[in-house]
Amino acid sequence: MAQVKPQIVFDPWNDPEAKPLIECRSITKRFGDFTAIDNINLNIYEKEFFALLGPSGCGKTTLMRMLAGFETPTEGKITIDGQDVAQVPPNKRAVNMMFQSYALFPHLSVWENIAFGLKREHAPKDRIEERVAEMLRLTRLEKFARRKPHQISGGQRQRVALARSLAKAPKLLLLDEPLGALDKKLRQDTQFELMDIQERTGTTFVIVTHDQEEAMTVASRVAVMDAGEIMQIATPADIYEQPNSVYVADFIGDVNIIEGNASPMAGGPEGAINIAYAEGQDPVQAVATTPVAEGEKVFYAIRPEKITVSHQPDPDRANHAFGKIIDIAYLGNISTYRVQLASGKLISATMTNSRRLTRRAFTWEDEVWLSWTRTAGVVLTK
Amino acid sequence: MNLRRLVLISVPYLWLVALFLVPFLIVVKISLSTTAIAIPPYTPTLDLAQGWAGFKDFLSQLSFDNFTFLTQDDLYWKAYLSSLKIAALSTLFTLLVAYPIAYGMARVPDEWRPTLLMLIILPFWTSFLIRVYAWMGILSDEGLLNQFLMWLGVISSPLHIMNTSKAVYIGIVYTYLPFMVLPIYAALDKMDESLNEAAVDLGASRLSSFWLVTLPMSRNGVIAGCFLVFIPALGEYVIPQLLGGSQTLMIGKVLWDEFFSNRDWPVASAVAVVLLVILIVPIVLFQRNQQKQQEAES
Amino acid sequence: MLKTLIPAALLAMCGTMAAAEEVRVYNWSDYIDESLLKKFEDETGIKLIYDVFDSNEVLETKLLSGNSGYDVVVPTGSFIERQIQAGVFQKLDYSKLPNSKYLWDTIKERTAQYDPGNEYSVNYMWGTTGLGINIDKVKEVMGDDAPVDSLSLVFDPKNMEKLQKCGVMMLDAPTEMIPAALRYLGEDPNSKDPKVIAKAEPVLAAIRPYVQKFNSSEYINALANGDICVAFGWSGDILQARDRADEADNGVHIAYHIPKEGALMWFDQMAIPADAPNPEGALKFLNFMMDPQNVAAASNYVNYANGNKESQKYLDKAVLDDPAIYPDQETMDNLYTVTAYPPKVQRIVTRLWTKVKSGT
Known part of the structure; x- marks a missing residue:
């Protein structure tokens, strides 16, 4: 389990002096007519746990295979530790990969699988013994060293794959x-184990996943990808709270998107705008982080848990909307209400169930009021 | 339910008994007889009409003389050894030719594979004899191969391949190639390409990845293919008869001579029984390999 | 061996199932004028099922397995001798063979050594084993005085060394080759004495390296195409090669010579298996084939002499006057016959032949 311990904030990406371990400069990869990766720039720093997140076909696996050396970029340059790796074949890179299928060698024992890489670099015998033992300990596989991959469980196989790639x-x-x-259950346990191992070994991890929850849990930073492009790179919290696009906001967690036209709010704080989104409704009051032109079409993204549901409008919050509950999803600790506004727009709002169901x-x-503050949502222009 | 299972299980056993065990026992019985000028040309024959007495009488007349005879003439063990050598070498050659073919087939894009598989199986659509005769046309002194090489100017006088052991090896490799290609292809096809990537990722070169991963992974296919070639090649008669010279000594030919020229069914049967005993070793090994493979897959 | 049993058994089954009267004949391949088959059916109303084989051994195995399903078979003399002992055949009812009066006594006398009194068989065709020569090619490598009518042509290594350039093939049949080698040495070709038989080995082993192939059928084409220049083979086959070369007009001229030392004379005999399904029909077929005109037609077609004296009236002149087919009396007197080897000696003969061919 990850230990909660006081530590200095780890954010080398905010340090202009820090040298990234991996630099991708204007990477493009085309397979025939198909552009898998479109002009990507990316820095990954030492000891980072970096997630490439996106739906299948977004190019995240291609990007990873370029880092491993199984694919070469059509254009652009990848450097690892300052070295241009264009001419470095996969077996000469100080990069290892844990395959989705684990790719364990079925004819070799767990021990031999883990030792495979060490033997290829002709490490001395006792060094191999020592290192494999260490890896077995790290992944709690000591008892299974002599087994063949088909003789152990799926979770154990996953750990063998991890141990082998870390050896x-x-x-x-x-x-x-x-x-x-x-x-699912094993996945959650393993997520923490992965983080723990990453922390203990101090290795830079790049994970490819389509599971946003997994990315948010394990990663120090997440790159959200779509159709060969990186939409946003940020910490999980920033991705969630400050998505830079409707795509990112929508991809990560639940969100209400209110589409409307912006106009500066007279006398409001800096960046404050009104967003008119429906006839006869009060405009949404929001704060834009980037300048928005008068009448520009914007998207207001607000998470359901940022909206309160009440019988009366909450006077402490600037935004109110009136509507009727048409659906309730009871999830135990929380309930999500689907509220239909007069315009027909559906808004989700999540309330914690601090009271008993009855x-x-x-x-x-029920006819209810939805309330939220000006800064509860983000203003997006794309 | 149990009865149904019993019936299902008994089907392959009945098959085995009817098509292997019974004929084999008949051959064993003949191998313990002595020749006679009669129909059939050996004695004693089992006369069931006389009941138990006839059976006892039959048993008392059996003798192992034919087997001791086989040890007295060096022809037989030389023929067995020569057959083993020819079968082993041609299995090796077949493997060397078949592996790259199977490897290539397993690596080409999926849409090509049915066509390639088809091409491998296609020769089976023509009679085996016709194909061997075609090789006679290719390999003979005036044949296509020599004509072609002479046209190229590689050689000035024809290579003598036809009627030599070389032609026998060519014939066996050609004939049994599909039996080697198909199991190896099946093994390689099942293999996940990411295993090779994993090996390379862990520092292996492409070549050592082949030795350390691809080859062991296709081991069962290779073993299956080798047995499928070795076992029939050992008793091969037609190919050495048509393509080989008279100096190509194989047990199949000796068997034919015993049976047809010497009309000595008992000795011929003894030769066949010994051949079968020799074959049982690889067949049992093959069986064990298949079983282990199945266990590994389940 | 089961392979040979199964078709025979199937055939036997078919035989019992068929309703119309049938006669099943099993003869050598390319050994009859096929129009005779139709003629037999028309004359007798019996359905004729005509099947062919190409080796005595194959025929014998079928017969010894029992229930071959055939009514008439045509084994060679030395084979029929042993088969009679094995009880394979039934005695012929000569009262139902009126045409047997046309048989040729000279031949009957000779076949009686295999089938005493000709009780079980009558002669179909007979021939000799001798030298097939590509006249021009042999002249080319050996000069004009090549001993083309002597066994020394193929049994003297000095000659064979020269002939190997243009190719020599020999029968893959120890029962033909060993008597010939013994005759060349001046020994009794019909000897059953292992010591005498053993003398053939050095002769055959010495010429072995110069023989392109021992094979009992390939030499017909090889000779006709000019691939080889000498074949030691059966008279009719070599004459067939001669005719093929003439038809192809390929400039190859083939001649058949009976060696002056004497040649093996062999007889293919028609007989009825003891278990023949239709022995009456079989007798009708035998009688049909003993009709002088019918058997003359067969001989004209296959270039072999037959054992029917009367048929000589109906033979083509080219056949009757060809000394390669009907040798003159002097040559005839010089021909020899061989009888079957006893089983133990047969084994020695086969073994010797294997040793000659494979060196083991």
């Missing part, structure tokens, strides 16, 4: 959907 102490470890084959305040067909 050579690579500068960079690439993990392709490392938890994809595990069931004394719940709202039910279907």
Whole structure:
């Protein structure tokens, strides 16, 4: 389990002096007519746990395979530790990869699988013994060293794959959907284990995943990708709270998107705008982080948990909307209400269930007020 | 339910008994008899009409003389050894030719594979004899191969391939190639390409990845293919008869001579029984390999 | 061996199932004028099923397995001798063979050594084993005085060394080759004495390196195409090669010579298996083939002499006057026959032949 310990904030990406371990400069990869990666720039720093997140086909795996050396960029340059790796074949890179299928050698024992990489660099025998033992300990596989991959469970196989790819102490470890084959419960446990191992070994991890929850849990930074482009690179919190596009906002968690036309709010604080989104409704009051022109079409993204549901408008919050509950999703600790506004627009709002069910305040067909503050949502222009 | 299972299980066993065990026992019985000028040309024959007495009488007349006879003439063990050598070498050559073919087939894009598989199986659509005769046309002194090489100017006088052991090896490799290609292809096809990538990722070169991963992964296919070639090649008669010279000594030819020229069914049967005993070793090994493979896959 | 049993068994089954009267004949391939088959059916109303084989061994194995399903078979003399002992055949009812009066006594006398009294068989065709020569090519490598009518042509290594340039093939049949080698040495070709038989080995081993192939059928084409220049083979086959070369007009001229030392004379005999499904029909077929005109037609077609004296009236002149087919009396007197080897000696003969061919 990850230990909660006081530590200095780890944010080398904010340090202009810090030298990235991996630099991708204007990387483009085309397969025939198809552009898999479109002019990507990316810095990954030492000891980072970096996630490439996106739906399947977004190019994240291609990007990872270029880092491993299995694909070469059509254009652009990748440097690892300051060295241009264009001419470095995969077996000469200080990069190891954990494959989605684990790619364990079925004819070799767990021990031999882990030792495979060490033997290839002709490490001395006792060094191999020592290192493999260390890896087995790290992944709690000591008891299974003599077993063949088909004789152990899926979770154990996953750990063998991890141990094997870490055995050579690579500068960079690439993990392709490392938890994809595990069931949900095991996946959550393993996420923490991965973080723990990453922290203990101090290796730079780059994980490829389509599971936003997984990316948010494990990564220090997340790159959200779509159709060969990186939409946003930020910490999980920033990605969630400050998405830079409707795509990112929508991809990560639940969000209400209110589309409207912006106009500066007279006398408001800096950047404050009104967003008119429906006839007869009060405009949404919001704060734009980037300048917005008069009448520009904008998207207001607000998370359901940022909206309160009440019988009366909450006077402490600047935004109000009136509507009728048409659906309630009861999830135990929280309930999500689907509220239909007069314009027909559906808004989701999440309330914690601090009270018992029988004394719940709202039910279907109730007419309620939704309230939220000016800074609860973000103004997006794309 | 249990009865149904019993029936299902008994089907392959009945098959085995009817098509292997019974004929084999008949051959064993003949191998313990002595020749006679009669129909059939050996004695004693089992006369079931006389019941138990007839059976006892039959048993008392059996003898192992034919097997001791086989040890007295060096022809037989030389023929067995020569057959083993020819079968082993041609299995090796077949493997060397088949592996790259199977490897290539498993690596080409999916849409090509049915066509390639088809091409491998296609020769089976023509009679085996016709194909061997075609090789006679290719390999003979005036044949296509010599004509072509002479036209190229590589050679000035024809190569003598036809009626030599070389032609036998060519014939066996050609005939049994599909039996080697298909199991190796099946093994390689099943193999996940990411295993090779993993090996390369861990520092192996492409070549050592082949030795350390691809080859061991296709091991079962290679073993299956080798047995499928070796076992029939050992008793091969037609190919050495048509393509080989008279100096190509194989047990199949010796068997034919015993049976047809000497009309000595008992000795011929003894030769066949010994051949089968020799074959049982690789067949049992093959069986064990298949079983292990199945266990590994389940 | 089961392979040979199964078709025979199937055939036997078919035989019992068929309703119309049938006669099943099993003869050598390319050994009859096929129009005779139709003629037999028309004359007798019996359906004729005509099947062919190409080796005595194959025929014998079928017969010894029992229930071959055939009514008439045509083994060679030395084979029929042993087969009679094995009880393969039934005695012929000569009262139903009126045409047997046309048989040629000279031949009957000779075949009686295999089938005493000709009780079980009658002669179909007979021939000799001798030298097939590509006249021009042999002249080319050996000069004008090549001993083309002597066994020394193929049994003297000095001659063979020269002939190997243009190619020599020999029968893959120890029962033909060993008597010939013994005759060349002046020994009794019909000897059953292992010591005498052993003398053939050095002769055959010495010429072995110069023989392109021992094979009993390929030499017909090879000779006709000019691939080889000498074949030691059966008279009719070599004459067939001669005719093929003439038809192809390929400049190859083939001649058949009976060696002056004497040649093996062999007889293909028609007989009825003891278990023949239709022995009456078989007798009708035998009688049909003993009709002088019918058997003359067969001989004209296959270039072999037959054992029917009367048929000589109906033979083509080219056949009757060809000494390669009907040798003159002097040559005839010089021909020899061989009888079957006893099983133990047969084994020695086969072994010797294997040793000659493979060196083991």
